[in-house]
Amino acid sequence: MNSYPSKILLLGEYTIIQNSAALAIPYTHYKSYWSDHPLFDHFKNTIEPSFSKQSLQKIAIDLKSLDRPLLDLNQLEEDLKNGLWLCTNSPMGYGLGSSGAVCAAIYDRYGLQKAVQLSLLKQDLALLEHSFHGKSSGIDPLIAYIKQPLWVHADKSIHSIDLPKKKEGAIFLIDSQLPRISTPLINFFVESCEQPAFNQSFVAPVSLAVDKAIHALIEGNFKDLMQSIRLISELQLAYLSPMIPTIARKLWQEGLDSNDFYLKICGAGGGGFMLGFAYDWEKVKPHFDAFETLQL
Numbered sequence: 001m002n003s004y005p006s007k008i009l010l011l012g013e014y015t016i017i018q019n020s021a022a023l024a025i026p027y028t029h030y031k032s033y034w035s036d037h038p039l040f041d042h043f044k045n046t047i048e049p050s051f052s053k054q055s056l057q058k059i060a061i062d063l064k065s066l067d068r069p070l071l072d073l074n075q076l077e078e079d080l081k082n083g084l085w086l087c088t089n090s091p092m093g094y095g096l097g098s099s100g101a102v103c104a105a106i107y108d109r110y111g112l113q114k115a116v117q118l119s120l121l122k123q124d125l126a127l128l129e130h131s132f133h134g135k136s137s138g139i140d141p142l143i144a145y146i147k148q149p150l151w152v153h154a155d156k157s158i159h160s161i162d163l164p165k166k167k168e169g170a171i172f173l174i175d176s177q178l179p180r181i182s183t184p185l186i187n188f189f190v191e192s193c194e195q196p197a198f199n200q201s202f203v204a205p206v207s208l209a210v211d212k213a214i215h216a217l218i219e220g221n222f223k224d225l226m227q228s229i230r231l232i233s234e235l236q237l238a239y240l241s242p243m244i245p246t247i248a249r250k251l252w253q254e255g256l257d258s259n260d261f262y263l264k265i266c267g268a269g270g271g272g273f274m275l276g277f278a279y280d281w282e283k284v285k286p287h288f289d290a291f292e293t294l295q296l
Contacts, residue, residue, distance in 0.1 A: 002034070002105075003031040003033040004032045004101040004108070004145070005026040005144055005147055006026070006029075006030035006031065006090045006096035006097055006101060006144070007024050007025065007139075007143040007144060008024065008025050008027045010023045010171075010275070011210050011213050011214055012024075012210050013264075013268070014186075014189050014265070015203055015210055016152065017189065018207065019155075020203075020206070020210050021151070021207070021214055023150070023152070023213075023214045024139055024150050024152070025150075026147050026148065027096065027296070029294060030090040030096055031089065031101065032098070032102065033086070033087055033088075033105070034084060034086060034087075034105060034109065035087045036085070056080055056086060057077065059106075060080065062131055063106075063131050066131055070107075070112060070124060070127065070128060071106065071111060071112060072111075072112055073110070076109075086102060093179045093181075094180075094267070094271075094272035094273055095180075095266060095268055097141075100129060101144040102141075103141035103144070104125065104144035106128065107125060107128055107141070108145060111124070118158055118159065118160065119158070121138075121146070123138065125138045126141075129141050148161070149161050154207075163217060163218065164218075164220040166220075166222075167222075168222045169278060169279055170279075170280075170295060171276070171295070171296045172275075172294060173266065173273045173296065174263070174274045174275075174276050174288060174292075174293050175273055175293070175294075176272060176273070176274060178271035178272070179272070180268060180270035180271030181270070182267070185242060185269060189240070201235075202238075205235060206235050209228040209229075209231045209232050209235075212224065212227075212228045213225050213232070216228060225277070226262065226279065229262045229264060229277045230259070232262075232264050233262040233263055236264055236265055237249070237252050240269065243269030244265065244269060245271055251287060254287065255276075255284075260278060260280070260283060260284050261276055261277060261279075261287065262276070263275065264277070276288070
């Protein structure tokens with residue numbers, strides 16, 4: 001059975017808006033998949049509304065407005081009538097690209113002429129996500145579709161990469177258990193970017209640190225990665241406080257003071273998951289007893 005993973009923007013949150021590099025990875029702990037299990041009626045009240053049969057039927061109708069025939073919509077509508085639905089364990093509002101997984105699932109099953117080249121795939125999937133989700137870069141559904149990490153360059157070109165298996169250190173998610181609304185946070189960042197001082201003090205150094213962190217991660221150099229993550233963490237705490245949940249700020253500072261671990265925003269921030277980086281997970285684990293954590 002094909003499944004479509006969630007995505008984590010590991011590096012480049014917010015600065016990607018200002019044309020910095022970014023690195024996003026698939027995360028298979030949360031995923032979506034098609035099902036025609038007869039127990040749908042039992043489960044339909046527990047799955048996320050965006051993936052319910054009724055919502056998928058509405059999406060199928062909305063997709064008819066596409067400028068060119070991208071999908072076999074007749075077959076999609078027929079399958080939905082016959083009991084097909086999309087099962088997911090991805091939490092909504094956590095920045096995990098849940099709508100991207102929906103697009104990847106629909107495109108994979110019902111695409112008429114599926115693109116092969118990454119840039120064309122990205123265009124198709126962006127068009128698909130835009131049709132029912134508003135503006136889309138195509139990155140989220142592309143990661144769910146190809147199931148590989150994506151390196152987004154400053155010039156917006158992309159290519160898939162293989163990351164080395166970690167031999168040292170730990171990268172992990174921390175669940176704030178707080179929902180978040182991304183629009184006001186993104187507006188805060190965009191408005192801040194209108195100030196030259198913000199660009200000089202935050203955007204420029206963080207963009208450089210992101211670029212260095214991506215190279216360090218690809219090269220398997222955890223020490224250099226942590227040096228860049230420390231700077232990103234420090235500047236996010238100083239300049240992006242609305243994106244950092246109040247319950248995490250003390251812990252955030254503890255990491256910077258001890259140099260044992262560093263926290264950074266995951267996606268839009270403000271709630272959902274945060275990202276943690278540590279030299280020694282067993283050593284820092286007690287700091288996170290109040291939170292649910294997931295290692296990547």
